[in-house]
Amino acid sequence: MAARLECKEEGFDLLLAGRTILCHRPEAPAISTASGAPRVSMVRGNFRLADDAVAAEPLTRSNRDGSGAIALASADGSAGVAVTLAGARLILAAKTPHDRLTIDFALAEGDVLWGGGEQMSHLVLDGRTFPLWTSEPGVGREPGTPLTDQASADGSFAGGDYWTTNYPEPTVLCSGGWALSLANTEYAEFDARAPGTLRIHVWSGAVVIDLFEGAPADLVRQLGARFGPRHALPDWALGGAVVGLKQGEASFERLEALIAAGAAVSGLWCEDWVGVRETSFGRRLFWDWQWNAARYPDLPARIAALKARGIRFLGYVNPYLAVDGALFPEAAARGYFARRLDSDAPYLVDFGEFEAGVVDFTNPAACDWFAEEVMAKRMLDFGLDGWMADFGEYLPTDLRLFDGDPMAEHNRWPVRWAEVNARAVASRGKTGAVLWFMRAGHTGVQAHCPLLWAGDQSVDFSRHDGIGTVITAALSSGLVGNAFSHSDVGGYTSLFGNVRSEELILRWYELGAFSPVFRTHEGNRPDDNLQIDSTPALIEGFVRWSRVHAALAPYVRHLVAEAQASGLPAQRALFLHHPGDRETFTIQDQFLYGADVMVAPVIEAGAVMRRVYLPQGEWRHLWSGKPYAPGWHDVPAPLGQPPVFYRPESAFADLFAEIGR
Numbered sequence: 094m095a096a097r098l099e100c101k102e103e104g105f106d107l108l109l110a111g112r113t114i115l116c117h118r119p120e121a122p123a124i125s126t127a128s129g130a131p132r133v134s135m136v137r138g139n140f141r142l143a144d145d146a147v148a149a150e151p152l153t154r155s156n157r158d159g160s161g162a163i164a165l166a167s168a169d170g171s172a173g174v175a176v177t178l179a180g181a182r183l184i185l186a187a188k189t190p191h192d193r194l195t196i197d198f199a200l201a202e203g204d205v206l207w208g209g210g211e212q213m214s215h216l217v218l219d220g221r222t223f224p225l226w227t228s229e230p231g232v233g234r235e236p237g238t239p240l241t242d243q244a245s246a247d248g249s250f251a252g253g254d255y256w257t258t259n260y261p262e263p264t265v266l267c268s269g270g271w272a273l274s275l276a277n278t279e280y281a282e283f284d285a286r287a288p289g290t291l292r293i294h295v296w297s298g299a300v301v302i303d304l305f306e307g308a309p310a311d312l313v314r315q316l317g318a319r320f321g322p323r324h325a326l327p328d329w330a331l332g333g334a335v336v337g338l339k340q341g342e343a344s345f346e347r348l349e350a351l352i353a354a355g356a357a358v359s360g361l362w363c364e365d366w367v368g369v370r371e372t373s374f375g376r377r378l379f380w381d382w383q384w385n386a387a388r389y390p391d392l393p394a395r396i397a398a399l400k401a402r403g404i405r406f407l408g409y410v411n412p413y414l415a416v417d418g419a420l421f422p423e424a425a426a427r428g429y430f431a432r433r434l435d436s437d438a439p440y441l442v443d444f445g446e447f448e449a450g451v452v453d454f455t456n457p458a459a460c461d462w463f464a465e466e467v468m469a470k471r472m473l474d475f476g477l478d479g480w481m482a483d484f485g486e487y488l489p490t491d492l493r494l495f496d497g498d499p500m501a502e503h504n505r506w507p508v509r510w511a512e513v514n515a516r517a518v519a520s521r522g523k524t525g526a527v528l529w530f531m532r533a534g535h536t537g538v539q540a541h542c543p544l545l546w547a548g549d550q551s552v553d554f555s556r557h558d559g560i561g562t563v564i565t566a567a568l569s570s571g572l573v574g575n576a577f578s579h580s581d582v583g584g585y586t587s588l589f590g591n592v593r594s595e596e597l598i599l600r601w602y603e604l605g606a607f608s609p610v611f612r613t614h615e616g617n618r619p620d621d622n623l624q625i626d627s628t629p630a631l632i633e634g635f636v637r638w639s640r641v642h643a644a645l646a647p648y649v650r651h652l653v654a655e656a657q658a659s660g661l662p663a664q665r666a667l668f669l670h671h672p673g674d675r676e677t678f679t680i681q682d683q684f685l686y687g688a689d690v691m692v693a694p695v696i697e698a699g700a701v702m703r704r705v706y707l708p709q710g711e712w713r714h715l716w717s718g719k720p721y722a723p724g725w726h727d728v729p730a731p732l733g734q735p736p737v738f739y740r741p742e743s744a745f746a747d748l749f750a751e752i753g754r
Contacts, residue, residue: 427459663686
């Protein structure tokens, strides 16, 4: 049934999926408004927001006007909200000067909520509140623990919390058969702490909400259609690992040693192709997006030689320019940077021991320049076949843009950044052939970015910032229109003596092999940490799992085609295929890889066994060939044999059986 508004005595109901999801009455208003006074603090991409809001009078009066809209008003007429339903779009507009709206949606007993974008800590939203503001996720992400508290000790709140994320998305799905997605980019909150209520709070006086109904998989398909078509991954990226090395010319010798050992390699990713900057945080890059000939003197010839062997070369780029780089004065002279409030000088952001200008993507000329002169000419024409499109979360709110309000633009910034990347790739006719990936996002990034990566995990097994968070990230982002996700194999952030163990890297290999793209990273402190070629066991493990990833390519091609046709992600929450099985609703540490494979990565240090849930149907253990019935099982999980199961009736069953031998 379609969504509809029903006028009631002194109120109204919003019906969706055969249920009342919004019930406004004078004695229990579901909609309220306020006037806000925001306070925003930012330190190196870590944000904290507060609001000195003044609540308006309660909206106790209701009537339907001549246009069919419902007009809510306070008893004294000082506050009002117009509520309109246009098809499946709910539109709320507060009476000036109120610029905050709060809407309480009704939940039935037993409802489970998912969504919120790419969430790292919790797939299920119930019982928690989720501020939706793109930012650095933080280090440790668990206040009260040593790593998080140390990261925040300088007053930067760089430790993060369970809700901090690069990619918030104001979309929520309900197990009761409905979903809603805000068109707003302003700061918002999903608050599911009160039983029976999902409270949505938006820092805007105008809120637009698209409504959907259906089973979870149907909702994901509808949301995928709303956000835009899924892009294909380059076929070459499926044929082995993308090796991440950043040791200048020595990277090529190390790559050859891995290939000689038998590794299946599809790409070499050298983020330091632009040069490096040593900082107290670790080895950073030099933010001037062009070839650094001092670090890679023979790079054009190297790239050509690798490509002749079927190995692509990938680099790195982000939407900022360091003040000491060659491109900064060119962009400044053209007026392509966001500006200070008190002058026309470029606004400079402190990125930790160096400053950079913010390329102003609200300026069409700046977008054209960056896409063509920086990315197309200096990257694609140079020979790059992919890159990490980093950052996008840092837009401050105390600057001037060419067009627009920074408070509304902040969450939109990753989408603008994705558009610039997609435009550059399209300008050379290489859409679908170039492997570029982002960590930042918001509504709309799905239409441009072909691949997410889960950000800068700590190099450990920690609950809120370690290896396990990349599973939650893939499942949650997959619900809101992102078909493909992957991670830095080995993790990234190494601080305060926290370094990789051999076990961690070996376990991350296992997870990376069952991801659409298997890409390694040396991390922020490569000299302090084990690398994939540091020990014989790590080399042997890398060779084996790179070959497993390559062997899975026919199945992953099937998943790519399926994502384009149906909108379903490659890595799927179990409930997408088993909506009647409530046991699947809260599982976030294992995933369906397509419909035919169940992967339960080992994400606890020292574990040689793990608990696995298998939904209805027949399952076969990949490594032993043993059949397993539905239900919970304690499955042996020694290093090299993570719990993986497949459907024996799958069209790819022979492929899976061969991989398991």
